[in-house]
Amino acid sequence: MTWDVAIPVLFAALLHAGWNALVRAGTDRVLDTARIAAGAALVATPFLAFLPFPATESLPFLLASGVVHVGYFAMVAVTYRVGDLSLVYPLMRGTAPGLTAIFAALLLGEWPRALGWAGVFLIASGVLLLAFGARASAGQKFAPAGLALATAAIVVLYTMVDGVGARRSGNAFSYTGWMLVITALGFSPAAFFIRRRREAVASGRWWRIALFGGGSSFASYALALWAMTRADIALVAALRETSILFGALIAVLVLRERVSRWRVLAVALVGAGAVAIKCS
Numbered sequence: 275m276t277w278d279v280a281i282p283v284l285f286a287a288l289l290h291a292g293w294n295a296l297v298r299a300g301t302d303r304v305l306d307t308a309r310i311a312a313g314a315a316l317v318a319t320p321f322l323a324f325l326p327f328p329a330t331e332s333l334p335f336l337l338a339s340g341v342v343h344v345g346y347f348a349m350v351a352v353t354y355r356v357g358d359l360s361l362v363y364p365l366m367r368g369t370a371p372g373l374t375a376i377f378a379a380l381l382l383g384e385w386p387r388a389l390g391w392a393g394v395f396l397i398a399s400g401v402l403l404l405a406f407g408a409r410a411s412a413g414q415k416f417a418p419a420g421l422a423l424a425t426a427a428i429v430v431l432y433t434m435v436d437g438v439g440a441r442r443s444g445n446a447f448s449y450t451g452w453m454l455v456i457t458a459l460g461f462s463p464a465a466f467f468i469r470r471r472r473e474a475v476a477s478g479r480w481w482r483i484a485l486f487g488g489g490s491s492f493a494s495y496a497l498a499l500w501a502m503t504r505a506d507i508a509l510v511a512a513l514r515e516t517s518i519l520f521g522a523l524i525a526v527l528v529l530r531e532r533v534s535r536w537r538v539l540a541v542a543l544v545g546a547g548a549v550a551i552k553c554s
Contacts, residue, residue: 275505275513275551282497283513289494291520293487294363295528297354306483307351308465313488315458318451328443328452335439336449340456342432347461349428353421364540365422367515368401370429375508377434384506393550394512400543401518403536437507440499450496513551519544 275283297306328336353362375394378384386394436453443449501510519541 275509279501279505279510280513280551283501283510284516286494286497286501287514287517288520289490289497290514290517291524293490293494294517295521295524296483296487296490297350303354304351304465304468306487307347307354308462309483310487310491311347311454311465312458312462313484313486314454314491315462315488316484317489318454318492322448322451322455325448325451326445328439328445328449332439332443332449335435335442336453337456339432339435339439339453340460342428342435343453343457344460346425346428346432347457349421349425351465353425356421362419362422362425363521364401364518365419366425366429367518368398369423369426370433371508371512371515372398373426373430374433374511377430378437378506378508381434382438382507384508386506386508389550390506390509393547394508396543396547396550397512397515398547400540400547401515403540403543433507433511436495436499437502437510441503446500446503447496450492450499454492454495509551512547516544516547 293310297303297310353366371394375386375391379386436449440446440449498510498514522541
């Protein structure tokens with residue numbers, strides 16, 4: 275993977291960690307997730323007027339992705355409500371790269387080199403170590419793990435669908451924008467109705483969360499899909515999970531959380547995995 279692809283993916287990982295930290299800091303994670311989904315569509319819509327419509331052969335993937343992402347956002351909101359974020363976020367992001375690599379190899383014939391596989395393994399190991407390190411230090415139960423793993427399975431599904439769809443679309447940014455519009459139409463109105471707090475839509479906090487979180491979500495995934503048109507899906511998916519590393523830095527520098535030995539070792543593994551993927 276060349277630097278012109280690796281750097282945008284690392285920036286996408288930073289943006290992903292940013293909007294997840296925004297959800298984590300909120301008091302109503304269902305509403306905040308809905309706000310971010312709606313905000314991503316709002317941010318993407320103006321760009322769609324200047325981008326070509328996705329190619330016809332990508333439309334089945336686009337529609338399928340919208341449906342899958344509705345399920346993803348719903349699972350994220352539910353999982354964040356029942357589990358500690360320092361446990362469930364690394365778990366649902368950490369198991370996805372390895373599974374994506376396996377399915378990409380079996381279904382798409384994309385077999386990374388040995389160093390690429392090593393990078394996938396190191397990143398997945400690092401984020402899982404973060405998860406179980408968090409459990410060991412906080413005495414958390416394993417009950418939320420099932421939801422986190424189910425969410426990870428959805429991550430693998432939409433990664434595979436969108437990796438192929440973006441390649442067939444002719445423009446990864448247009449594909450991402452339309453996918454986010456479909457997702458927002460399917461998820462956000464239902465979430466607002468269920469929560470029955472329409473007044474929150476007009477609040478100043480709504481616009482801050484929607485614009486920053488939604489913009490970060492749009493840019494993060496658009497960059498990742500663009501990278502998948504230029505490199506193996508498995509390697510891009512794994513490198514994007516360095517978002518766990520950025521999340522740990524945000525926790526220390528912004529939230530002033532204490533750093534344990536588990537986290538130091540986990541961050542080192544993720545960093546080593548990123549280097550391995552870059553050199554593969």
